[in-house]
Amino acid sequence: MFSSEPVAAARPGRDGLWPRRLLSLVVGGAVAVLAARVLLPLTASQLDAFRDLAWVAAVAHLGQQRWRPRRTGRLVWRARVFGRHGVEPGFVARRSAAGWVELIATVAVTTTLTVGVISLLPDGGSWAAARPVLLGVVAVRLGVCVYREVRFPDRVALTASGLRDGRHRYAWSDIAATSLQDGGGVRLRLAVRQIPPPVVGGRGLAVSDERLLAAIDQVRSGPQVLAVGLPISAAEPAG
Known part of the structure; x- marks a missing residue:
């Protein structure tokens, strides 16, 4: 049985963090530059095609759900x-x-829809000058999306310092209870109530909700076991 003592002393090491940040910046920046080189030279008539692509992307997005x-x-x-x-x-x-x-x-829908809306801007006046600026913002947003994926390559992580779901982090001391969420995922009931409560996992994760819940409860009951650095196995759901 793991001890339930707090793990305030568990502090992540910084060795290797800055190389990961640098790699993320390089890859994200390269994607932003490439997207800008594709979008900025497009004419108004070429941008109009994105409105049709937005409909296709939206239908595909609804279907994949x-x-x-x-x-x-x-x-x-x-x-x-x-x-x-x-x-x-x-x-x-x-x-x-x-x-x-x-x-x-999701990226396809937001990108094509945004560019499609930009294509509706009038050709003359200040709107014409605003169009490349807005397209540049779209390119930067694509770069930021790639940066985040490279920066946090694992969708969910359980460490001694807490649970990370993408960019969101929850300290173990802040998680009061866990349960399976209707419709998929693991619901976290936080010590400081949050509405709606955060949900991790679900269909977007390769691990089943039952396995994720068992592992979360395992680490939550004694997170300091991970700080030792020795390999251990994640708990399996009962039955």
Whole structure:
């Protein structure tokens, strides 16, 4: 049985964090530059095509939400898990195929819709000067999206310092209870009530909700076991 003592002393190490940040900036910046080189030279008539693409992307996005593939993945122990403020050992879970499709579809919808709206701007006056600026913003947003994916390669991470879901982090002392969420995912009831309560996992994660819940409860009951740095196995759901 793990001890439930607080783990205030568990601090992520910073070794390897800045190289990851630099890699993320380089890759994200390259994508932003490439997107700008594609978007900025487009004429008004060429931008009009994005309105039709937005409809196609929206239909595809709605369709992919009905996909519920089997999730048979497991949480994997890693000696180096990249967090917001450091690197530490812990369990990680990757996106599922459905999660990647959802991410790509979401980016496609927002990008084509935004560019389609920009194409509606009048050709003359100050609007003509605003168009390349707005297209540049779209390119930067694409770069930021890629930066985040490279910066946090694991969708969910459980470490001694807390639970990370993408860019969001929850300290173990802040999680009062956990339960399966109707419709998918694991609901976190925080000590400081949050409405709606955060939900992690779901169809976008390769690990089933039951396995994720078992691992979260395992680490929450004694997170300091991960700070030791020795490989351990994630708990499996009962039954």
